[in-house]
Amino acid sequence: MRAYLPQTSLLVVFGACALALGAGASTHAALGTTDPSAISTVFLPMVRTAPSVPTVVFTTLADPQSGIPTEYDVWLLSGPQHQVQKLRTQQSVLDLRWSGDGSYFLNNAGEPYSVNLASTSVYTLPSGANYAWQPGGNRLLSTTADSGFISNADGSGVVQLLPNLADVTFVRWSPDGTQILAGVRANDADYADCYLLDADGSMITKIATIPALTADWTSDGSTIFYLAPDENSIRRLWVQPVGGGDAKPISPLDAAGSTYIWSPDSRYVAYYDRQNGLRVADADGVMHYRSAVDDLERLQWSPDSSNLAYVTTFYSSLGLGSMLWSVNVGSANIRQVSFHSEDIEGIYGDLSGLPIWTDDSSMLVYRTRTSHQLFVRPVAHAAEYSAIGELVAGLLGVDTDGSLLFSRQVGEQYTITRSRVDGSEAEDLALLDKPIQQASVAP
Template sequence: MRTALSVLLIVVLAACKNDLPTGPAGGTGRLAFSTNRNFGEWDIYLMNPNGTGVAQLDPSLANDLWPSWSPDGQRIVYQSDRIFVAGDTTPDYNLFVINADGTGLTRLTTDTANEIQPVWSPDGTKIAFATDRDAEDYEIYVMNADGTNPLRLTNSLGADGQPAWSPDGSKIAFVSVRDGNEEVYVMSAADGSGLVNLTANAATDFGPAWSPDGKKLAFSSDRTGSGDFQIWVMNADGTSPLRLTTSSHPAEFPSWSPDGSKIAYDADGHIFIMYADGSHAWSPDGSKIAFVSVRDGNEEVYVMSAADGSGLVNLTANAATDFGPAWSPDGKKLAFSSDRTGSGDFQIWVMNADGTSPLRLTTSSHPAEFPSWSPDGSKIAYDADGHIFIMYADGSQPTQVTNKFYSDVLPRWRP
């Protein structure tokens, strides 16, 4: 089971208001995340959604993982292996809480077992978590926010973990292997009753995250059979699962923005933010949405009415993989990524808004992906090999504009 002993990155969205018009990564607020940028140790960092304002929360020599914001955005609970117990060859994970400014560190659990994957209740009075204190595997517990009165909710032969409170506090979604593979379940937050397997799929499903209105759950799954995990969303009762991402790397651990309009997730050790419908592509007049779907067996660019989803048209209709659509400012064209040349690399293409006259723009030696038009329509930004490039809209003069040791992806022009 994917416990925090093996997870690479968790991202959680803090309160966001007054979004700026800079695409899904625009807006105010803070992200808490875990990173191993300090010589391989896992630490909790904070940053703005656009990647600026990066700061370490609590410098330590331990591994700190799985941050969870308190509902008021003032505190963060997380797991840490900073406490050694006499006789142990490896430290156990315990739960700690800290103020968002890095002060007031407090230890919540003090036993010799592992306590992992903490998450606050919506009213801030309780914390759910997974622990192996009573069994060989992990079970879900709930305790008061100060660490008192722990209550066991699950009791199964398979490991249970990754609890997620529903917005109204009445239910907890979690992951369990009790039926032989990782599935997303839901139960009463009061006593663990009313257990329901929501995913009921032969694939691996994990990382549940409730939408703020409680109507949907985002999660990660490899159910497409491609071997990679992608972000999916389903109704709160498990119906109508829909794939949102088409990442070339495993996309995992979704987290909704407080207004429900965006979802943050990690892929290939980096943080991404997308709109909650998986798209980045409203037509300039707001009447249509271009999106990617595998409904016909491979990734294609479709367009539909933004009002009700009617008028569905497959624009690319190609045996290749096509994704990342971006409208030109005048609404007459769509740029996208495709591997239709057969070389194995993705390149930036452009086509008319009705799908006609596809034209290849880039000849990059690395995959060129996720185009974004300049506001005047004269240029297109894109990413390739972890760097940002800008070219003229006819594909001429591609110019690399970033050159750092880190990966730079998903460029978005400010209107």
């Protein structure tokens, strides 16, 4: 085996070892096996279906230092040999996000900084701001209490947005990264003037004054939406075309709750509150689906906008259980995708806990939190329960070719493993002496 970073005992890369085993090696085992000896083996390299290799930034707990609060080591897995290198150690809570083009990543919490993937150079960013990457690019949009700024990925070239206007309440990248939506508190304290700017902060155009202090883009970038009361003081979800036109409420949605999510094609919006249940309407307010479901925890649209997945929870003598459902919006057909007497989660460290869709919108991927199994479940038909991974410590994300990346426990160590969605092929990329605390996969 080839070891990296000899100054630490944390990481050993599997790549060279697996290649040396050869095609006839007997150490390959199916991910679903429960045989402890098989689980502890090294998986053979997978046949690549994409030219790129996984790039993952992740954290582990640092070795404790006397009198120092909890610290985290930040690591980068990259390159054809899955080289792992330590980037830094820090105290603060981490929020790791990749730039839209995958050339930088950002820590957006505590002590903000960005890292250039090619050089691994670390750039300290001003604290007290919230940062957002440009979709498809590597520029940064940042907001403070009353101002908005745009800068390069390394923090240079800072430009203040709307410098002649006070009390900026929000700034948002458009979904394609070519425009910025900004709001400024209007003369009426409960209203905001909305402005459209080019990606460099120029070409400022006022597009609306809205009875709300924040707004956002729909998924296709053609309209903005916000929550505001109507003439009867009923809070509704409103939409307004960016190119001009009147705002209109999406009726009959009573937006008293806070859970609403647009489909990727912006045709539908799903809305849930405990009083009214789950509803799905189109952008004209026409209702396509409604259910009196309660205890709904999470909503997730499929990439093709055809299905809406959600999780409901229940309590039994065994504790918290969960059911995963999928609704076909076109036909209003609903299917129970899975049932577990324990909670389930999607990508590890994602506070939403949402199961994730495969790229073709045919299956949902999740991990059981107590039995630590990884499941891939079809949404269109019934199937036997068969875990593609055992002793899975966390689902990390999806590779560029649709493969799954996750960490599994091997004795007292932890892998970073890459697997086909059906579990037919898998390879271990790295072996860790400590469990991963947070991870983010490059786009």
